Amino acid sequence: MQPEIKTWLGGARLDSFNATWPFARLTATRELLTLRVVWAGLFEFKPEHVRNLTEFGFIPFLGKGVQIHHHVPDYPARVVFWHFSWSVSWLIEELRRLGYAAV
Numbered sequence: 367m368q369p370e371i372k373t374w375l376g377g378a379r380l381d382s383f384n385a386t387w388p389f390a391r392l393t394a395t396r397e398l399l400t401l402r403v404v405w406a407g408l409f410e411f412k413p414e415h416v417r418n419l420t421e422f423g424f425i426p427f428l429g430k431g432v433q434i435h436h437h438v439p440d441y442p443a444r445v446v447f448w449h450f451s452w453s454v455s456w457l458i459e460e461l462r463r464l465g466y467a468a469v
């Protein structure tokens with residue numbers, strides 16, 4: 367049986383570095399959450415690396431983001447995946463359903 371793979375295209379913020387759409391891709395399976403950002407690299411999180419997922423946004427009407435609160439020491443403290451949506455609560459729920467920061 368093939369693992370369930372979900373993929374979204376968007377932008378990203380890594381501390382003060384910002385990549386706009388379409389320069390980031392978020393891919394999730396039950397085993398690995400991957401954020402690939404052009405010019406910044408690849409960031410991989412296992413479910414146990416993700417402490418919490420929260421909605422992030424400071425530019426109204428231009429999209430919201432999912433902030434990945436993690437404990438990977440070599441990664442930027444602020445990791446946000448931008449998606450052009452009024453709300454990203456649906457995306458947070460999808461990631462939680464896959465086992466990331468499940469409450």
